[in-house]
Amino acid sequence: MTKAFIKLAYRQTIDAGAATDFEKNVWHFSYEEYKLKSQAYNLDNTINCFSQLKEKDGRANSLHYKSGFAVGSFVENLKGKIPSLQDALGQSIHFDSWQFEVIESDITNQTLHKIAIVYTTSFFTIHQVIGETLLLSKEKNPEHGQYQNDETFMIALQPGLSIIQYQEINVMNLYA
Numbered sequence: 001m002t003k004a005f006i007k008l009a010y011r012q013t014i015d016a017g018a019a020t021d022f023e024k025n026v027w028h029f030s031y032e033e034y035k036l037k038s039q040a041y042n043l044d045n046t047i048n049c050f051s052q053l054k055e056k057d058g059r060a061n062s063l064h065y066k067s068g069f070a071v072g073s074f075v076e077n078l079k080g081k082i083p084s085l086q087d088a089l090g091q092s093i094h095f096d097s098w099q100f101e102v103i104e105s106d107i108t109n110q111t112l113h114k115i116a117i118v119y120t121t122s123f124f125t126i127h128q129v130i131g132e133t134l135l136l137s138k139e140k141n142p143e144h145g146q147y148q149n150d151e152t153f154m155i156a157l158q159p160g161l162s163i164i165q166y167q168e169i170n171v172m173n174l175y176a
Helices: 021-040 050-056 057-074
Strands: 004-014 081-086 091-093 097-104 113-121 125-130 133-139 149-154 163-167
Touching: 004 021, 004 081, 021 050, 021 057, 021 097, 021 113, 050 057, 050 097, 057 097, 057 113
Parallel strands: none
Antiparallel strands: 004 113, 004 125, 004 163, 081 091, 097 113, 125 133, 133 149
16 A cells, blocks of 8 residues: 555534533533524524525624634634544544534524534544554655654544545655
8 A cells, every 4th residue: 555644523413312511512602602502593593504594694604713613612622632443452533623513503492402523633644544444544744745743543443533634755756
């Protein structure tokens, strides 16, 4: 297999079945913020759900961003570790950035509030795909074409996990 630099994204979906304190807090506070901010796009108070609100007024797409303000401190408290995503040895996978998304919501029924947080990692080197598992290593400086690996680790392919950036490494030129 050709080695490559990759970035991963992991989408954590949170709904009324939130289990952890983090999920419960993000779900609750994003709902309260959504209800408050959505009023600007529903002045006649005729629409309850987010999908209909977006159809009525495309500017309502800004509610992803605006509702995300309410959860920033909770995400910061993660200290860069993606919740519910670990390598084969149970070690946390770190993220560099995150993005909040309202999947659906209803101002009259909180149980219909469903959101997602997409966490994006820094670069890894992918060495192999072994069955349903990626063999990766962390990169020290891939932006400058330097090929320096730390120890390898394995992460299982799973729902919500995606390779979002892929750049093949020309190994011959790295050692020339």
